[in-house]
């Protein structure tokens with residue numbers, strides 16, 4: 502049959518392609534439909550509703566002027582409350598582990614896309630020395646995975662326009678889940694949100710048991726739905742939780758507002774999508790323009806890659822002054838000390854030149870964590886499976902502890918290795 506007379510199968514093939522394209526378009530619009538109906542972040546709106554008008558400003562001045570930073574490294578126990586109505590909202594542990602890794606990577610500036618920070622801004626790119634962990638002990642000293650699952654009859658929670666005090670998702674009595682001690686745990690609630698993708702409670706203006714972060718279940722970890730595919734809604738909200746303001750100063754296009762951070766350019770309004778660098782505006786009219794790749798802007802996840810040095814200092818001062826419970830929090834440690842590897846263990850760890858090799862008879866769950874001899878988390882690897890190879894190229898000579906699990910509710914397998 503000539504090509505000018507397509508047979509049944511080629512017509513059928515074309516129809517299939519057409520149908521596939523149609524389905525993709527429907528999927529894209531249904532995803533974007535919810536996205537368009539949601540604002541990126543509800544924190545600034547909450548601040549206007551919840552606090553005295555000048556409180557935020559005063560608080561920020563105190564971060565900037567403070568020289569009383571208690572220490573340089575911080576450990577933040579996290580408890581995640583998955584408050585779900587449908588099974589799709591009951592996101593798996595693996596996604597929550599991804600999210601914790603993302604927080605560690607972004608706040609320590611271990612993120613692979615640091616190379617995308619323009620050279621004009623890389624000199625002010627900052628990093629904290631901070632470890633987020635899923636809680637390993639409850640407030641009552643019991644072993645925990647740090648993940649709570651609470652079924653609710655509420656099909657969705659919250660809108661900035663209908664803000665309620667106390668916040669329903671944060672309380673058992675209103676279909677949510679009660680906070681763990683907000684002074685020593687970072688409480689994160691995952692639920693079906695209407696109105697916003699996430700929101701946070703900057704320190705000081707909220708009821709103690711309403712402190713923490715709420716995030717829509719769709720944007721946790723590494724979701725497949727464009728545009729927030731790198732878990733950075735949570736990075737942005739943790740920035741607020743540690744006192745950072747939006748980079749444009751929430752002044753709706755004026756140049757008079759400020760984020761009270763010295764090394765971020767003045768910016769008129771929020772940025773969207775992923776602009777081409779350099780992007781100038783009425784407040785920063787010459788190159789390099791505004792810092793749209795900052796985590797405290799509204800650009801897409803793949804567009805973002807830095808906090809600045811002054812933002813990191815402000816967060817450190819904020820923890821010291823207003824979230825000082827974290828300086829002595831014990832939630833990242835097991836209720837009883839672990840001095841060596843748990844025996845018997847299904848995981849065998851061997852060391853070869855340039856490689857640490859984990860072989861297990863059962864699947865390794867969650868992140869493999871590498872600590873140095875001071876107990877500082879050096880990096881995480883989240884591969885899963887029964888066989889994991891960790892290249893040690895680039896590691897400084899010294900003693901390291903490799904922590905891995907086959908059950909997240911049990912103590913980890915810990916092995917001491919020497920790299921030389």
Ligand SMILES: [Zn+2]
Nearest residue numbers: 542544737747
């Ligand atoms: Zn925000």
